[in-house]
Amino acid sequence: MLLSNLEILPGKRVEKHLGLVQGSSVRSKHAGRDFLSGIKNIFGGELTAYTELLHDSREQATQRMTEQAKSIGANAVLNIRFSTSSIAAGAAEIYVYGTAVALVDE
Amino acid sequence: MKYENRQPEEGINVSKGSPVKTFLQLVISTLLLLTVSIFVLYLSGAWLAKKIPFRYEEAIMEKIDVDFGSSGSDQDIREYLSELSARIAVHLPNPDEVSYTVHYEPEDVFNAYATIGGNIVFYKGLLKALPNENALAMVMAHEMAHVSHRDPVAGLGGGVASAIALSTVFGSSGSEYAGSFINGAGGLTAVQFTRKMENNADDAAILAVSKLYGHTVGADSLFKHIDEKRKESSKPDWFSRFSSTHPLDSDRVENIKQKTLELELPTSGDTTPLPDLW
Amino acid sequence: MNNLLLFLGLLFCGWFFGRRAEQRHYKSIIERELEFNALPAIASRFPPTDTAYEQQLVAGSTVVSSDYFKSITAAMINIFGGEVKPFEALIDRARRESILRMKAEAKSAGADMVFNIKMETSQIAAGRTGAIEVLAYGTALIPTNVVDIASAPNVTDMNVATPA
Numbered sequence: 001m002l003l004s005n006l007e008i009l010p011g012k013r014v015e016k017h018l019g020l021v022q023g024s025s026v027r028s029k030h031a032g033r034d035f036l037s038g039i040k041n042i043f044g045g046e047l048t049a050y051t052e053l054l055h056d057s058r059e060q061a062t063q064r065m066t067e068q069a070k071s072i073g074a075n076a077v078l079n080i081r082f083s084t085s086s087i088a089a090g091a092a093e094i095y096v097y098g099t100a101v102a103l104v105d106e
Numbered sequence: 107m108k109y110e111n112r113q114p115e116e117g118i119n120v121s122k123g124s125p126v127k128t129f130l131q132l133v134i135s136t137l138l139l140l141t142v143s144i145f146v147l148y149l150s151g152a153w154l155a156k157k158i159p160f161r162y163e164e165a166i167m168e169k170i171d172v173d174f175g176s177s178g179s180d181q182d183i184r185e186y187l188s189e190l191s192a193r194i195a196v197h198l199p200n201p202d203e204v205s206y207t208v209h210y211e212p213e214d215v216f217n218a219y220a221t222i223g224g225n226i227v228f229y230k231g232l233l234k235a236l237p238n239e240n241a242l243a244m245v246m247a248h249e250m251a252h253v254s255h256r257d258p259v260a261g262l263g264g265g266v267a268s269a270i271a272l273s274t275v276f277g278s279s280g281s282e283y284a285g286s287f288i289n290g291a292g293g294l295t296a297v298q299f300t301r302k303m304e305n306n307a308d309d310a311a312i313l314a315v316s317k318l319y320g321h322t323v324g325a326d327s328l329f330k331h332i333d334e335k336r337k338e339s340s341k342p343d344w345f346s347r348f349s350s351t352h353p354l355d356s357d358r359v360e361n362i363k364q365k366t367l368e369l370e371l372p373t374s375g376d377t378t379p380l381p382d383l384w
Numbered sequence: 385m386n387n388l389l390l391f392l393g394l395l396f397c398g399w400f401f402g403r404r405a406e407q408r409h410y411k412s413i414i415e416r417e418l419e420f421n422a423l424p425a426i427a428s429r430f431p432p433t434d435t436a437y438e439q440q441l442v443a444g445s446t447v448v449s450s451d452y453f454k455s456i457t458a459a460m461i462n463i464f465g466g467e468v469k470p471f472e473a474l475i476d477r478a479r480r481e482s483i484l485r486m487k488a489e490a491k492s493a494g495a496d497m498v499f500n501i502k503m504e505t506s507q508i509a510a511g512r513t514g515a516i517e518v519l520a521y522g523t524a525l526i527p528t529n530v531v532d533i534a535s536a537p538n539v540t541d542m543n544v545a546t547p548a
Contacts, residue, residue, distance in 0.1 A: 007428055017426050019111035020501060022479065024119050026472055028458075030465030068114035079427045085505040087471050087516055088450065090462045095475075097503060099427040100112070109432070109497055111424040113417060119476045121469040125457065126399070128469065132460040139463070 001066050002076035002103065009078070015102045018074045022097040023065030025057040028090045050092075054084065057094040065096050074100035147271050148264035155263020156256045160204050160224070163259055167223030174209035174227055183210050183383045187228060187246070190239075194247045197314035200254045208246070220249040222258045230384055235331065239378040240315065240324030247311035247318075254310070257303045308358060309365050316366075321375030326362045329355040398452030405451075406473060413480050420487045424497045425522065431499045436528045440493050443521035444485025447508060448478045450515070475516060479503065482520035495524035 002009075029037070033049045040047055061082075069077050080098035087093045187208040195206055206224045215229040226249045236242045252258060316322045333355040366373060431437065450458070454470035461468050482503070490498050501522035508517050 007430060015108070017109040017424065017428065020425050020427055020483070021114055022119065022503075024472065024475060024479075026468040026475065028462045028465055028468050031463045033465065034462075064118050067118050071115035071118070072112035079429065081427075081502070083503065083505060085516075086507050087468070087475065088455070088458055088507070091458060091468045091471065093471070093475060093505065095479075095503065095505060097427060097501075109424045109426060111421050113421065116414070120473045121467065123469070125403075125453070125470060129453070129457050129460075132457060132464075136460050136463060 001069060001074075003062070003066070003080055003098070004076070004078055005080045005098075007079045007099075009076075009103070011106055012103045013106045014078070015104045018069075018072050018100040018102065020097060021065050021068040021072070021074070021077060021100045022095065023061040023063065023068065024093060024095045025060040025064070026087055026091055026093045027053055027057045028092070029053050034090060054092065054094060057092065058082065058096070061094045061096045065098065069100040072100055074102060076101050076103045144268045144271060147267045151267025152260035152264035154267075155259045158259060158263075160256075163222045163224070164205075167225065172225075174211065174225060180210055180212055180383075183233075184208070186381060186383060190243060191226070191246055191250060193318060194243060194250055194314050197317040198247070198250055198254045198310060204254050204256075206250055206253060218245055218249055220252040220258055222262055224253045226250065226253065233384050235328070236380065237327050237331075237377075238324050239380050240319060241327045242380065243318060244311055244315050244325040245328060247314040248307050251307040251310035251314070252303065255303065255306060257307065260303075304358075305361055308362055312362050312365050312371065313369065316369075316371040319375065319378065321372040322362075322366050323373065323375050324377040326359045329358045329362070333359065394452045395456060396453075398454065398456075402451030402453055406477065409477050409481070413477065413484065416484050417480065420484060420491065423487050423491055423495065425483060425487060425501050426497060426499050427501050429500045431523070431525055437496070437525040438528050440490075440495070440524045440526060441521065442486050442489040442493065442495070442498060442524040443519060444482045444487070444489060445517060445519040446478045446481040446485065447515055447517045448474055448481075450474060475505070475518070478516060478518040479505075479520070482518045486520045486522060490522075490524035493524055493526055495526045498522040498524050 029049055037047045037049055065077060065080075077098040077100050080096060083095045085093050085095070187210060191206050191208045195201060204224055206226060209225060209227045210230075211227055212230045214231040216231040216235060218226070218228045218232050220226045226246070228246075232245070233242070236245070312322055312325055315325045365371075450471065454474065457470045458468050461470075483501070486498065486501075499522055501520060504519040504521075506517050508515050
């Protein structure tokens, strides 16, 4: 499965557009991490716990999108976009979507 | 170029599994976590509270100004109880640090309790059930031992610590609980002692009674009496053993017996009768 | 005691009605998705240039709220961390519903397809019982016939391809 945020790939031609595919993942860190991050917020700096959390979420969301694309017979997802949003206190959602296409070599 | 909208498989973005099962697992883990943290908080609160000097306990009691029913006409009963407590006090640990004030409530309640500031309250209902002075001395020595071990303030400290923790989790209803502990007389009788505190108090009490009378006869008669009463009622044994913070009374009789043997306290002598005051 | 009963009551209501609403919503989503299948929604920025189209911005938005059962479960997950599964179905429903509403708008405008779809998600009610809004928007492509092209002065040459 080819994933790209380009729309036109050099040397390849889109044969068919198969529609929108999307993946999402909602996660939260445990209360201890929230507390420590709250303390870190006083001093500033990178909140590694959340970086890690969002990284894992993004991977899962991408994997789910790929699964959707696979289930409709696509071999690539183009024009991929990521978005992050806060769903409830302490829970973040990673959402990824793109166009599933059938690509052929030119 | 062709455009179509194919339908991806259903349920890729939604996790499978029963939400009720997940919920129950979460409830169990949360309760476990809560129990463990409250237990730890109770112990650390109790440990910290014991570091508070006794005179602060007295100051707290002055501030909240509790009426222990001292305005009644039973002055002779109060004098007798105070005199008995003074005789017991010399046989208990920490005689210089703590002081005792014994109160009498002319109510038909089968109870006696010790609370912060060295205040000990006896109810008429309990006094009526006692067969002799040795049994009364045992109960009084037990409550006084709580004071000298600083159990009331430890219980209060632990209670406040865990109540504050509860109030952060559950909001207002928890803080009401914390408030009743800190503010008023309502919280004074709610101070709970652990089983270990009770056993330690019994140990100190039987020693004090033995020193006072020269023997331990009659000391456990109250607990025997309660035990017999309980056997008549239909509650199963394990239930009361599990739910009560006071050790089961047959256990206490056993504990007192063992302590008597261990310290080789004399077990023969005459009981002292009670004065005819109530 | 009363508080506990109230809590359990709310919990049951949340679970029962939340589940029923979710099942019904999914059923209707799946039905309408089949119905709108002929109207593709494409995330690409480059529309086909071999047909004449008129363009129109179309959008669809949905606000969904969590139920009591889900909120309590999520609050407990927040203590231990991990995947917040109860919210996954919630947001999935909101997204698909938004796309469907956008498509419905496009269909009523007579469009063939919707291009350059973008999604926006935001939390609109603060606190544990969150409500989320999902907005889907894109450009609907409405086919125009030759007569229309001639009489429509606002259609630029760039967008008008030679009719087949």
